[in-house]
Amino acid sequence: MINMKDVYKKYANGVVAANGLNVKIAPGEFVYVVGPSGAGKSTFIKMMYREEKPTSGEIYVDGTNLVTLKNREVPFVRRKIGVVFQDFKLLPKLTVYENVAFAMEVIEAPSDSIRDRVTEVLDLVGLKSKARMLPTELSGGEQQRVSIARSIVNRPKVVIADEPTGNLDPETSWGIMNVFKDINEQLGTTIVMATHNKDIVNRIRHRVIAIEGGLIVRDEAEGVYGYEI
Amino acid sequence: MINMKDVYKKYANGVVAANGLNVKIAPGEFVYVVGPSGAGKSTFIKMMYREEKPTSGEIYVDGTNLVTLKNREVPFVRRKIGVVFQDFKLLPKLTVYENVAFAMEVIEAPSDSIRDRVTEVLDLVGLKSKARMLPTELSGGEQQRVSIARSIVNRPKVVIADEPTGNLDPETSWGIMNVFKDINEQLGTTIVMATHNKDIVNRIRHRVIAIEGGLIVRDEAEGVYGYEI
Amino acid sequence: MKFRTIRRHFRESFKTLGRNGWMTFASVSAVTVTLLLVGVFVAIMLNLNKVADDLEHDVEMKVYVELAADEASTTALEDQIRETPGVAEVIYSSRDHELEQMISDFGDDLKLYEQSNPLREAFYVKAANPQQTAKVAQTIDEYPNTYEVVYGEGKVEKLFDFLNFGRTAGLVLILALLFTAMFLISNTIRITIVARKNEIGIMKLVGASNSFVRVPFVLEGIWMGILGSIIPILAVVFGYIEFYDYAEPRLRGEMIQILPPVPFLYIVSGLLFFMGIFIGIWGSFMSVRKFLKV
Amino acid sequence: MKFRTIRRHFRESFKTLGRNGWMTFASVSAVTVTLLLVGVFVAIMLNLNKVADDLEHDVEMKVYVELAADEASTTALEDQIRETPGVAEVIYSSRDHELEQMISDFGDDLKLYEQSNPLREAFYVKAANPQQTAKVAQTIDEYPNTYEVVYGEGKVEKLFDFLNFGRTAGLVLILALLFTAMFLISNTIRITIVARKNEIGIMKLVGASNSFVRVPFVLEGIWMGILGSIIPILAVVFGYIEFYDYAEPRLRGEMIQILPPVPFLYIVSGLLFFMGIFIGIWGSFMSVRKFLKV
């Protein structure tokens, strides 16, 4: 599903955030991406939906070469991928409901299927009662859950989540993990999740990719968080 | 140091985020604020430096009544308090260095003491090498650490931190906790910290205030995170 | 693009207009104020142009008839002048009429000449194109029975120079003003869109195509253009009618006239309306484009 | 406020000007374009006002002297007219001179009157305040040896009406333009500041006082005002000198004159410069104020 070959990424300011990444992620896999702050996890993830372009190397998502992809084609790839952004990226002028619905309007889904599906996912993340609120009226964790709801609303082939539980209490986090588990197991959705949550990684075992200084330093099936204190 | 009496907070949209809070926090105390997502932790914290005004009730910080305080006087109270915001609140056009220095320029500190002190705190949070970067060029965790650096740079009487380790890996989180521990023990700084990090709360024992639905449901000295899964 | 998406874009554009409250107000009021300026100055300039035309058409030549000419040859001369290419108007002035004129200019003392009028008959002739007066005068001068043709040589050329300069200057000013207006409005729209640059980025990251992002912005631009042109149009229409009602009776019988409201006001209103819409579309389109590369 | 803080504010204001790149450019160019418009129209309006004055001062009356008056009483009349309050200029025209005039207006045929000139001596008189012409004419009419005073009654009043209307309209237009300019510029500045509303909020939350937040913004406003007035000032100064060099020789000896560049250009430049700064300060000050309540 996702295939990176020799991917380098040097930002304009000279920081090398990916220093030769080689990764293959099969359809239906569940992958944790771990590593210290500033290791390059988000960069790794951003390259998968072309928020960032690699300086060199090749990236394939569902068979499409993201590096040579024309700008016009980018939206179509992105529609296969649901993204939970580390900074949420909610549209500030739209309500919770509208934010989630937006992802469905983009793919020109019929109105009534939008209504049903949005209500459904908001319920899933426990925000049905806040559907009419604006993002500024939400707590940090609630905003994060809106971002999660939006990422799964279209039942994408891949969900990429950048620290989706960073602002959530453990209980809510487990709830979200169950949502991911369900779509992974029932719909066969590929899930890539950058996280600092040791508990989760150690208790729900999946493949773990550890990144440090832009390099993959560990890649274990059924791995653990590591970095014991 | 901080004293809340019968504090209610109803937001414009009707959400009641504080439903009668009564709390006394002594100078030099270290307090965790825990609770589920949307419980009212951030609201509780925002009222301490008057980002939000309570609908009714009284709030005293270092003897000043925040409710009757004139707008002109607010900055002077805020200068006694260092805040780590849940959403970082960095000035986007200023570099890391300038963001931290800003808090010192506000109190009209002399230039050379600014230079020394800013370098010192950036070192403390491990960002000395990123001093010249803009917030947009930082990873999530790095931005959070800039916010932390800014909150302690003036050696305030109180540090209020809203989920300061939400975007940090465990190792970096422990480093930050050490910084808080040091200023708490050595400078006698009062620390109020909202957190979802069970590990930290359970391993570095301090007073725990648990909030749910805008109410204090538990207030224990040397408490634990609770909410076991 | 599916029909429901088009409907969605319309809905969206109205919603954003409302939710951006302050920004919308700022843009619309920039459009309003600028178009008001354009409307007022276009109205003034078109009328000044009319005044220039009137002044120009006031230029005439005076053809003195030979004293020897009898009635028949005078009529023949009149016909000949009338048929001269480039002549628009010929007015006959008898010797008595000429004398009256002279008396009114130089005093009643001259009344004594009523008995033996020393003056000649004359024709006052206007050229179809006033700037051709000199040429026409030359032609007429050749005719038999023409004693002399005078038309204020020197002065008339200066007047034409002046009017031509004024007209060119007016055109340049109007074009400069239109350009300025376009610039100011699209500048304002652009800033409001820059402020929404992050939103555009988010939309793109969530999978929106360029046109999906752009269409609501362009629609918004259209609404802002329409909203912003209402007040200027009303102000120019009612203001001008008011002005016309005030000025027209006073100018009746004068050589300078102002433009009647119809079709003048239709033209100005149309200009303002389409300018508003055009700049709205153009400003939005160009500004959004910059931020679509996400 | 400590001196180092003042220095810091200056440094900060320059830095932000640079870092806000695009926004700064948008604001400065709005100031530039608007002031350019103001400059050009103020220059035009002041010159049109001058033209109106010139036209007004061209109004004169003609005083016919009694045929019976001998040289001494004519001189006495001239002196009396000169001493009449409100009289600015008196020019004597002999009978011969009058006749020449008549011949040039009504044809050479009148040359036969050179032998027995039927015309009167006359004085051409201008009132100090042209609008008082009628009153002055009445006074002079009473003098012994005055035969008649004519000044184009009716026509002159119409001219004054027209000029007064034009002057009032010009003043209204200039004021409207100034107001529009102020509005457009401060509108633009305001939008750029609204876009930085979050930044202002953050500054306040970190403990900045209102003045600490505001001063750099106001300084920025000043720099933008100054930057934005440079091009308009240069354009108006050089453009007007160019125009003056073109037009002045052509108008030499005419009744209509344009304003000499000095002190006119100092006034217009000063106006543009201070307008730029004033709006810069005012726009920033008012816009920031709105967001300080955090």
Ligand SMILES: Nc1ncnc2c1ncn2[C@@H]1O[C@H](COP(=O)(O)OP(=O)(O)OP(=O)(O)O)[C@@H](O)[C@H]1O
């Ligand atoms: N837009 C950018 N421009 C320049 N440098 C950047 C940019 N984004 C990230 N970086 C740098 O690249 C490095 C890796 O950043 P990245 O966001 O990938 O880290 P991360 O592993 O996600 O960290 P965290 O856990 O803190 O979110 C960091 O050192 C950061 O400073």
Ligand SMILES: Nc1ncnc2c1ncn2[C@@H]1O[C@H](COP(=O)(O)OP(=O)(O)OP(=O)(O)O)[C@@H](O)[C@H]1O
């Ligand atoms: N500005 C606001 N306007 C309206 N409602 C708000 C606002 N801020 C917060 N709320 C509501 O108040 C409740 C408490 O929010 P608060 O941010 O205090 O929660 P929290 O405990 O910090 O949650 P989290 O752990 O997710 O950050 C939430 O339900 C939220 O929807």
Ligand SMILES: [Mg+2]
């Ligand atoms: Mg990251």
Ligand SMILES: [Mg+2]
């Ligand atoms: Mg919170």
